[in-house]
Amino acid sequence: MEKFLWGSATASYQCEGAWQEDNKLESMWDHYLHEFQLENGDVASDFYHRFDEDLKLAKEGGQNSFRFSLSWPRIIKNPQGEVNEKGIAFYRSVLKACHHYGLVPNVTIYHWDLPQYLEAQGGWQNEETCQAFLHYAKVCFDRFHDLVDIWVTFNEPRWFIFNGYFIGNYPPGCHDVDMTIKGAFHVMYASALAIKIFREGNYPGKIGIVHSYTPVNGVDDTVETRIAMRYADNYCNNWVLDTAALGEIPIDMLGKLSSEGHN
Secondary structure, eight states: OTTOOOEEEOOHHHHOOOTTGGGOOOBHHHHHHHHTTOOOOSSTTOHHHHHHHHHHHHHHTTOOEEEEEOOHHHHBOSTTOOBOHHHHHHHHHHHHHHHHTTOEEEEEEESSOOBHHHHTTTGGGSTHHHHHHHHHHHHHHHHHTTTOSEEEEEEOHHHHHHIIIIIOSSTTOOOOHHHHHHHHHHHHHHHHHHHHHHHHTTOSSEEEEEOOOOOOOOSSOOHHHHHHHHHHHIIIIIHHHHHHHTSSOOHHHHHHHHHTTOO
């Protein structure tokens, strides 16, 4: 129990607010929610201005860890990959406050807020986004490695890929199986690129990916049900878990997709 981390978790868009302050660019969520005039995170819980008191409250509540995400559009200020020093300074202040209050930082590099300029170029349909993510991740490793020992490349790829490209209730609001497949592949490829450079750079700490695991249960024990369960498990879980842990997409999932005309 001495090593158990008990804390809170949030994401940059969910809490920071300050959506245009200190040279932060527009994210795909800013663009999408403003375009459709939906509730948005322009102010949120104003973590950008109140992080110190928030972290102090977390400590007073008996927590010893804080999981949060960095905002890509707050750190990288243009398509050329230039760094926004004000964004770097903000997150270094947050990380130092975590250490001051005895909260182990658990840092997610991407929690869904893609810069809108990348979304306009195809988002996760475009392999160039993977290279842009690699650059962004390396900036994070270089600038924050002295304050971070626990890293996450992506938070819950299944949710933002399926909801963005298949279900259509997240930006970019598409309903296309092939776009879903391509987006899923590119996200896992980008994660692998970042982990590779993390290991090659001998940065301190650990790195992984966060997956929202969905248990799959069958109504009976027939062969047909077991096959259906396997397909469901691949759909919900294994394209993330197998790719991250074993380095390969489940072969039967690839076969099923190919048999239905998806390459």
